[in-house]
Amino acid sequence: MSDKPVPRPSEDTAEFWDTCNDGRFLVQRCTDCGHERFYPAAVCPNCWNTEWEDIELDGNGSIESFTIVHRAPTEAFEEETPYVVALVTMGSDMTVMANVLAEPEEVSVGDAVELTWEDRDGQQLYQFELANR
Amino acid sequence: MWVCDGITHMGSTQQVAVTGIGESPIGSLPDMDSINLYAAACLEAVDDAGLEKDDIDGLVTGYSLVDPKLMHSTVVTDYLGLNLAYNESLRLGGATPFAGVCHAANAVRQGQCENVIVAFGDNRQTGFKKGDGVSSLATEVGHPEFENPFGPMVPSLYALIAQKHMAEHGTTAEELATVAVTCREHAAMRGAGQQTEPIDVNDVLASDMISSPLHKLECALISDCAGAVVVSSSEAAEETPSPIELTGYGEGHGSEYIHRRDELLQTPAAESGTTAFEMADRTPDDVDVAQLYDCFTITPLLLLEDLGFCEKGDGGQFVRERGITTDGDLPVNTHGGELSYAGAGVFHILEAVRQIRGDAAETQVDADLALAHGVGGVLSTNATLLMEGW
Numbered sequence: 001m002s003d004k005p006v007p008r009p010s011e012d013t014a015e016f017w018d019t020c021n022d023g024r025f026l027v028q029r030c031t032d033c034g035h036e037r038f039y040p041a042a043v044c045p046n047c048w049n050t051e052w053e054d055i056e057l058d059g060n061g062s063i064e065s066f067t068i069v070h071r072a073p074t075e076a077f078e079e080e081t082p083y084v085v086a087l088v089t090m091g092s093d094m095t096v097m098a099n100v101l102a103e104p105e106e107v108s109v110g111d112a113v114e115l116t117w118e119d120r121d122g123q124q125l126y127q128f129e130l131a132n133r
Numbered sequence: 134m135w136v137c138d139g140i141t142h143m144g145s146t147q148q149v150a151v152t153g154i155g156e157s158p159i160g161s162l163p164d165m166d167s168i169n170l171y172a173a174a175c176l177e178a179v180d181d182a183g184l185e186k187d188d189i190d191g192l193v194t195g196y197s198l199v200d201p202k203l204m205h206s207t208v209v210t211d212y213l214g215l216n217l218a219y220n221e222s223l224r225l226g227g228a229t230p231f232a233g234v235c236h237a238a239n240a241v242r243q244g245q246c247e248n249v250i251v252a253f254g255d256n257r258q259t260g261f262k263k264g265d266g267v268s269s270l271a272t273e274v275g276h277p278e279f280e281n282p283f284g285p286m287v288p289s290l291y292a293l294i295a296q297k298h299m300a301e302h303g304t305t306a307e308e309l310a311t312v313a314v315t316c317r318e319h320a321a322m323r324g325a326g327q328q329t330e331p332i333d334v335n336d337v338l339a340s341d342m343i344s345s346p347l348h349k350l351e352c353a354l355i356s357d358c359a360g361a362v363v364v365s366s367s368e369a370a371e372e373t374p375s376p377i378e379l380t381g382y383g384e385g386h387g388s389e390y391i392h393r394r395d396e397l398l399q400t401p402a403a404e405s406g407t408t409a410f411e412m413a414d415r416t417p418d419d420v421d422v423a424q425l426y427d428c429f430t431i432t433p434l435l436l437l438e439d440l441g442f443c444e445k446g447d448g449g450q451f452v453r454e455r456g457i458t459t460d461g462d463l464p465v466n467t468h469g470g471e472l473s474y475a476g477a478g479v480f481h482i483l484e485a486v487r488q489i490r491g492d493a494a495e496t497q498v499d500a501d502l503a504l505a506h507g508v509g510g511v512l513s514t515n516a517t518l519l520m521e522g523w
């Protein structure tokens with residue numbers, strides 16, 4: 001049992017977290033303007049259309065930026081330090097924050113990463129690892 | 134000014150003044166709660182303006198993380214026994230007092246009120262020790278579902294910006310550290326505020342790494358403190374001893390969460406700055422001194438770029454080559470900022486007033502135009518203020 005926060009799904013996000021449990025990473029594509037968005041929401045932030053289709057990402061991304069956390073925000077993360085928090089670009093320029101599960105000194109901006117999963121109290125949480133390693 | 138049916142409308146052209154500034158004691162003040170700090174700053178600001186309690190007909194306050202109130206400004210109104218025509222509790226993170234001055238100026242120009250106190254503070258140094266404050270701050274800033282499960286510290290969110298700035302523009306750790314060194318130099322010159330012991334770049338880089346590339350000495354102080362200013366109408370200002378003019382102001386607001394930025398290195402400071410400069414009919418070249426929100430060392434670098442003092446990506450180079458000390462091209466944070474004076478942005482506004490008044494003591498520069506800029510969230514909310522002589 002981890003004390004790390006487990007995502008608490010909302011109306012908007014319940015389906016996303018459910019499909020994570022099947023090992024799939026879904027994002028929404030606006031049926032009007034084509035804008036792809038993450039996180040899940042009932043309104044397109046680009047054009048305010050309220051209809052969308054779900055598309056599944058292939059799990060490949062690249063590191064837009066990262067930081068090595070030495071001082072944990074809460075007790076639950078203390079034993080993990082130092083760990084990597086990254087912004088990863090996926091799909092058509094969406095940005096996702098997650099950990100890169102690698103030795104911090106191996107990580108650089110621009111690195112290719114691929115999706116992996118962490119079981120957090122029964123919820124599959126998307127994470128990344130360095131690709132081709 | 135325009136005339137309609139024989140009535141002269143001053144409207145948006147009325148001059149607006151900052152007539153008074155005040156601050157509470159600063160540091161670890163276990164005997165003062167958040168409202169005590171607000172009250173101390175408000176009383177001093179009104180006294181500084183040469184006004185009386187009954188002259189105050191407007192109030193804008195921020196909030197308290199340590200001691201939250203549903204209607205914060207109304208609680209302060211109650212505590213100080215005020216009767217108001219304008220009353221606003223504002224919650225825009227570090228941009229709160231800066232945006233508060235914008236709102237107060239608008240209310241004054243609308244004729245809704247004559248003298249508005251804008252105040253901001255909290256007892257975080259004492260309060261965070263007692264409870265779970267730092268944790269609650271940490272979990273309030275990031276997205277609860279899509280950021281916080283991954284354990285970013287608040288500094289991590291700014292560190293992500295700093296890291297990209299370094300990768301994309303070649304910004305160095307030394308350039309970032311120079312921001313902290315300069316703030317400390319100014320606080321040391323003035324001998325006021327929380328941290329006045331001079332430091333050098335090596336000290337900054339040798340301090341504990343919090344979230345790379347940001348070290349402990351690159352993170353704002355956490356303080357018990359409050360600051361306040363009085364924003365007054367042109368007519369009211371004439372009766373006060375040392376008004377300065379708020380010649381321009383503007384706001385720019387974007388996404389709350391860092392993973393939602395279209396451009397990680399681009400901030401809405403560009404919009405708030407443009408609005409303020411257009412209102413004042415000034416350009417960045419005209420600015421003599423800038424008080425730039427400095428929650429972390431990366432913040433002033435981005436603000437130098439987005440407010441138009443240099444090209445995007447050149448913030449580090451600006452600090453290194455042109456200089457932000459009192460003898461540099463653009464003196465920045467002449468009071469010491471949040472990195473050295475006190476952990477609240479409201480003091481940037483007070484310092485801009487002091488520079489225009491000629492009251493900035495050892496760090497006084499030759500200042501006809503002073504800029505103060507505040508940031509809330511992760512460079513999410515922005516407000517820019519421009520001040521000149523009355």
Ligand SMILES: [Zn+2]
Nearest residue numbers: 030033044047
């Ligand atoms: Zn759309």
